[in-house]
Amino acid sequence: MSEEEKSPDGWKDWEAGKGKNFSGCIDCSGRGKCRTCEGTGKVVGDVCTTCKGSGKCRKCGGTGKAKKENKSSSQTVVVQSSGDDNSQAPPKAGGPKGPGWFSRKKRDIQDGYNEDKNNAKKERIQTDQNVSRFMGQILILITLIVHVVDGLVFQFSIQPGIMATRITMYLILMVLAHYTLKHTFAQSAKEFMPWAIISIIVVPLFSALLRLVGVPDAIITQISAVIVGIPVWLFYFMYVKGLNYKYEGKSLVGWFLFWLTPVGLARIWFFILVISALILAFNSLAISAENLPGAENSGYDVIGGAQVLVDKINEAGKTFIANIQNIGTGVNGSINKLYNDTLGQYYTGQVEQNKEVTGVFITEFESKDTLYENQQINLYGLISARSFVDEIKLAVTCKAQNTKNSTDIILGTTDPTEVTVYQQDQQGVICTFENGLPTGDYKINLTADFNFETWAYATYTFMDRDFVNSIRQGGENVNDKFDIDQKTRTIYTNGPVMLGLNENLLMPISLTTDITEINKVPVGMTLDNKQASSTTKGTINAVDTFQLRIPKLFYLDKCTKTYSPPQTDANSPDYDVYTFANINPSLSQSYMSVSCNLGISPNDAAQLLGLKGGKAVVSIIGTAKYNYELSKQITIKVNKDPTTV
């Protein structure tokens, strides 16, 4: 049968005299293929509902031949024609119409109508596909922008103020994703929708969850970066059929242009991020953090990084299990902690950029000889320090731990046992195991306990409330007019811990001088351990002093920790020192915060502002003095003495 004979347009063919011999299935034009999916069995990645996935014409079962069916079925009319059947011949002009001619004519018109209807449906499906694809592309593009903003602007920060912004941003993205996936043509995308929605909002909250299980901030930031950069839902969404597309042309220019489309860009993005994440994940764990006590520039150490990663996961798992075990108190504390992480009471800052690296470091620790069992072992360490604390006293110890038997610990002796370093100094230390060690592999830890202090400085700019309101009501920007930073900024000194103050309060901070009102400004401080490097670990053994220094015109109120009566600062007589009590003795797996109201009476506010021409710049200072344990670990191999049999 020729193609012409297979033409679905039976009426036209008839009129042209071509359809008289057409005996195929009109529904599929004699091809035997489902007309909706063109024989593929799928429509936009889903099963074709017309042929139920078979790809065959549902009327002729894929044979392409006509079969007699109930004439009342408007969709399945089959035309059997033969040349000598007068009753089926077209009427002669002006002549009498043959028997059944009108019913055939009616059927044929109905066929033409159904054909048009199917074509319209097909076009509508195609349009839906195009719209879905377009919406999907737009969502991918918006998502990429959101992730770039999150990374570059917010740096995946878990600071409470920024967290709120990040959550808002992802909520908007969530709504967009919901809308897009809901209206997409692909059924599979619809089914995936709840997971996509959940995973989007989990992204910014994930950092808080990690903190819950005790993962250090720096690790959280890195993991957040990976999760945000390579979200599984976006990856899935990109490959939902009908929403993605491939370049199938042969033009080189077209191929290049494809990579500039959202899907192309997204794929490049994934490629770069996967590679970067892998490098970062290992390297950042391995490489020493700059300006950290105990840090050293050890370069790339992938194995070390992997080891630390395993350790961290192990520790995090233990902490998480411990929390579950202490379900009575632990969960309650964890919920509070999560609440604090998410909504506030975690204050941060930026570390001061120094001319030279500042802190206490174990810069070297190594064995210079081949080691044999039961022979004296000497390991050489070098401790260096640069700080602005007058003197730092270090108690130095060392120990060996068998790698196969962790309970097998042997203490070594150090020379000297106590080291005092001044502002910029370095001191050599020898760790000795006089009787040597049995054959085997050992982890040797050189540990230094020392006193240290970290200071944080936040600058607040105050202005009269009514004055500020009047300026704003006049449609002007106060910050521009008075050259004021948008937000408070905290700088803390280099050291093993982070001491944060209010980092993101909007400025200027308004004060009222109306004596019927009161002034309360939030102020808070957080002490948290920093990330250690792969071979150097640090913990805060004990916090000795936790203080806030504020100008005398101000006072503290309603603090979350008790404090002793304020005393005048000996070095800055204009400042009062508030020393907090009930401070955590150790911060091995946690952080410590205090939140207060910073008060100033309306009279004092009037004095403060009046003296300074309506704008007062004031520094708030936080101080933490603590004992820190810095430990550097190396692995040695003790060989069998070759002289013994």
Added chain:
Amino acid sequence: MKRTIFFTTAILLIFLTGCGQSSPTPINVYTGTEGLTINFLENNPPKETYEDSELVVMAEVWNKGAHDLNGSEDNYAVVNLNFDTLYFTGQNPQLYPLFAPSQTQKLTLQGKSQSWPTGEKNYMQMANLKVNKITGTREMPTTTVEASVCYPYETILSQSICMDGDIYNLETTPVCRNKGAYTFSGQGAPIAITKLEVDMIPAGLAQGQTTSLGEETSSMKLKPSFKITFTNVGKGVVFTSNEYLLTQELCSISNRLYEKDNINTLKIKVYLGNDELTCMTNSEVKLYSNEGSIRCEVPQGKVYQINRNYESLLTIQADYYYRTSTSKTVQINRVY
């Protein structure tokens, strides 16, 4: 010979005309968009200094506008220095009254004039600051020193406008025509009158008058109305004064000394010829996004009877206080 005489005469003429006394071209001082400016002198304060040392803060205060601050009554500028007391301490309050609030340092500066076309400039040693020893273990903190100047000022515009009663354009050779709107850039002050819209509103015809030739003429009654737009073209803040406050008090910007409605507000006076116009509301202009307008009309019951068009002088005067500032970041280095 003739050529020699010609050149000699020409040279003599050149010399002789050169000896004539030419009158200096008057300059218009009511131009520009600045009033007082304040800037630190270079290295005073320096970009970097050391703890436990001293530094001198010097500023150049320059009246680049057209209004004189002559010290009479309350007509002077107040200079203020703002710094974080954690890092600096003001020295010698006797010498530098900025640190003694009870004393007032009155700064007077002449504005631009024919005899002083650039305006008066003053180099003042604002303070001698002691750099405090760095509190804590910070290595090199940075902090900002800000100098501000707050002063009463005045914007004046005199503009010839046409009293145009010929609303049907009947006069063939009128003296002038109402232009409708004028735009300006600045009048030698940080607040500029940027637009003037003139409406000659007819208020009926006056009774006919008989000329010497026995012809009867009619004249138009007019009620001129003016919409004046003011713009803050400087970088500072504008506010108006309470009658009972001194400049020193007002410039302290404390709630108890000013009323919030005074911020971004100007007080104006408008004269048409010798007649003071009435401006809505209370002759105060409120600026929003640095711009504000006011409509002024002749007082109730007053009309101008115009036989023939003529030019009259419209004088607009705005009074206000203005505050502008400059700042510099200083890094303090630790002495090891």
